[in-house]
Amino acid sequence: MSSYAAIQPQAKAYTARCEQNNYIDPALFxxxxxxxxxxxxxxxxxxxxxxxxxxxxxxxxxxxxxxxxPGQLWYRGYNVYDLIRGLRxxxxxxxxxxxxxxxxxxxxxxxxxxxxxxxxxxRDLPTNFMRDVIMKAPSxxxxxxxxxxxxxxxxxxxxxxxxxxxxxMEQCLKLISVLPMLAVYGYHAYNYYLKEDSMYIHRPDPNxxxxxxxxxxxxxxxxxxxxxxxxxxxxxxxxxEHGGGxxxxxxxxxxxxxxxxxxxxxxxxxxxxxxxxxxGANLKVVEMMAHILQNVRDPADEEELRAYLGxxxxxxxxxxxxxxxxxxxxVYSLSDPRAVVFKSFVQQLAEEKGLKQDFDFYNAVERLxxxxxxxxxxxxxxVSTNVxxxxxxxxxxLGIPRxxxxxxxxxxxxxxxxxxxxxxxxxxxxxxxxxxESVMVKKPYVPLEER
Numbered sequence: 368m369s370s371y372a373a374i375q376p377q378a379k380a381y382t383a384r385c386e387q388n389n390y391i392d393p394a395l396f397x398x399x400x401x402x403x404x405x406x407x408x409x410x411x412x413x414x415x416x417x418x419x420x421x422x423x424x425x426x427x428x429x430x431x432x433x434x435x436x437p438g439q440l441w442y443r444g445y446n447v448y449d450l451i452r453g454l455r456x457x458x459x460x461x462x463x464x465x466x467x468x469x470x471x472x473x474x475x476x477x478x479x480x481x482x483x484x485x486x487x488x489x490r491d492l493p494t495n496f497m498r499d500v501i502m503k504a505p506s507x508x509x510x511x512x513x514x515x516x517x518x519x520x521x522x523x524x525x526x527x528x529x530x531x532x533x534x535x536m537e538q539c540l541k542l543i544s545v546l547p548m549l550a551v552y553g554y555h556a557y558n559y560y561l562k563e564d565s566m567y568i569h570r571p572d573p574n575x576x577x578x579x580x581x582x583x584x585x586x587x588x589x590x591x592x593x594x595x596x597x598x599x600x601x602x603x604x605x606x607x608e609h610g611g612g613x614x615x616x617x618x619x620x621x622x623x624x625x626x627x628x629x630x631x632x633x634x635x636x637x638x639x640x641x642x643x644x645x646x647g648a649n650l651k652v653v654e655m656m657a658h659i660l661q662n663v664r665d666p667a668d669e670e671e672l673r674a675y676l677g678x679x680x681x682x683x684x685x686x687x688x689x690x691x692x693x694x695x696x697x698v699y700s701l702s703d704p705r706a707v708v709f710k711s712f713v714q715q716l717a718e719e720k721g722l723k724q725d726f727d728f729y730n731a732v733e734r735l736x737x738x739x740x741x742x743x744x745x746x747x748x749x750v751s752t753n754v755x756x757x758x759x760x761x762x763x764x765l766g767i768p769r770x771x772x773x774x775x776x777x778x779x780x781x782x783x784x785x786x787x788x789x790x791x792x793x794x795x796x797x798x799x800x801x802x803x804e805s806v807m808v809k810k811p812y813v814p815l816e817e818r
Contacts, residue, residue: 391806399804412612412698415801416620419443420468420786423610425698438696438704438751442608443467448708451601459576459597460604461779462486465543468608468786469536487573489544490580493523497552497568505556509770510641512553513777514634517542521630530626535792538629539785546781547577550774551584557770578603581778585767594719595765598712602761605705605754606776608783610698615639615646619784623791624799636784637777646773646780649759651686652693653769656729656760658685666728669735676732676739691736693756705754713757720764729760 396403405413424439440447442464450467454460466474466482474482500519506512520542521527526534552568559566567587571580578600582591611620618639622632640646660666662684663675678684679691696703717726737750762772 395806399806401804405801415617415799416611418611418787418790419471420783420790421608421610423612423698437702438698438707440609440704443471445473447605447704451604451708456597459578459600461577461600461607464604464607465782468782469539469789483576484573485540486544486577487571489541490548490571490573492545492548493520496520496523501549501552502556502560505553505560507557507561507770508641509550509553509557509774510637510646510777512557513546513549513774514637514641516549516553517546517630517637518634520545521628524630527628527630532789532792535629536789539788542629542633543781543785546778547571547581548584550771550778551581553774554585554768554771558768576600577778581775582765585771592719594716598716598761599765601709601712602758602775603779605709606758606779608780608786611787612698613645614642615780616783616787619787620791621799623788624795624797626798629788632788633781633784636781640777640780641773646776648692648753648755649762649776650769650772652756653759653763653772655679655685655692656732659732660728666731669731672731673735673739676736677743680739680743691732691740693753694736694740695750696753702751703753706752706756709754709757709761713761716761716764722764725760729757 393403395401402413405415407413420443422439422441424441425435426433427436428434442450445467450464451460454463462483463474463479465486466479496516496519500516501512504512504515524538526538548571555566555568558564565587569584569589571584575583576596579591579596581599582596583589609616611617615636619632619636622635627635643651659672659675659679663671665671675684676691680689682689713729714726717723733752733756737752740750758776759772762769762775767775
């Protein structure tokens with residue numbers, strides 16, 4: 368890697384020419400009617416496919432007028448509010464919701480028990496995989512480690528060339544089961560080799576749920592409270608799926624449509640999710656909130672807090688990008704249902720941890736930020752808290768290290784990716800290839816000696 372230094376001057380020169388020759392005037396997008404980012408000017412997405420896996424709703428028709436409404440999230444026709452209410456605190460959500468999304472219907476008691484046992488049976492890595500793959504090249508970027516591990520698992524699968532639907536389902540189930548192990552073990556390897564700290568490798572317990580096993584494998588003493596496991600389980604449910612239009616799920620369907628294998632598809636989705644515009648938002652919220660606390664004398668003084676939020680929007684504070692992270696969403700306007708339902712669980716956990724003052728601070732920013740943004744920005748729709756605003760705070764309270772924030776998102780979202788992959792395989796026989804408008808200027812060829 369050190370040899371890269373020798374080509375830095377050339378790379379800078381090439382970049383300058385590259386930037387100059389690749390620039391496209393933004394006005395051309397409007398002139399040619401091209402939907403930049405596959406979105407209309409008001410932010411709504413261009414229809415690129417159909418799905419019965421989930422639905423995200425932020426508007427309703429009233430008197431023939433498209434009107435913002437409280438956000439709704441549906442999994443296979445069921446409102447996520449009802450899925451959580453149905454638990455009644457007596458069971459965990461992840462396995463039941465995973466069955467619902469993958470199979471397309473709610474399981475009965477027997478089917479749920481069998482599915483849970485199936486996932487438990489898949490929580491096993493190939494012999495020496497931990498030593499030869501995860502520990503071989505530890506990295507602070509755990510999403511890269513996770514992606515490498517997923518791709519390497521393909522080398523251990525004798526059915527990799529079998530495109531039948533049962534084999535694809537089997538591969539999805541295996542990856543859903545082992546992704547928490549790959550993420551947590553990847554962190555422990557990084558913590559040991561790069562941070563020179565202790566390393567604990569705990570095997571998952573087949574009698575525990577996904578959320579419980581994550582905490583068991585992560586913590587040195589393997590201990591956790593029922594509330595901690597329950598709140599993490601709810602977080603996994605709420606991050607599990609969010610329609611076919613988000614970047615990583617669309618990536619899943621695009622790569623699936625090319626005929627690629629399950630491991631390559633999930634690796635591509637992981638690469639999409641790791642981008643800070645997609646899966647890294649909760650970490651930015653945590654960093655922003657810490658920055659505000661360092662720069663506001665009294666967090667309980669709402670006028671001072673409002674003024675500092677204004678400085679952030681005016682690009683004078685924090686990262687100077689003008690964004691209050693955790694606020695706003697590409698689809699939702701009045702409210703993000705995931706944030707609404709999650710907030711009560713966040714409050715319970717904060718009270719158990721003795722962190723009510725921290726929760727009150729988050730609550731104040733949640734209330735003031737939309738007002739500040741509305742005053743300073745011209746917006747097409749309402750601005751509300753999204754699920755990322757609270758998820759990082761929850762992970763902090765659970766003792767989950769920041770390096771694992773985005774991998775935690777992936778552990779949940781791989782269920783939705785798997786459901787969309789199966790739906791694409793069942794229904795589609797065409798490769799997804801959208802059209803691009805060329806604005807290239809055609810030129811006559813110039814011989815080398817005349818350039």
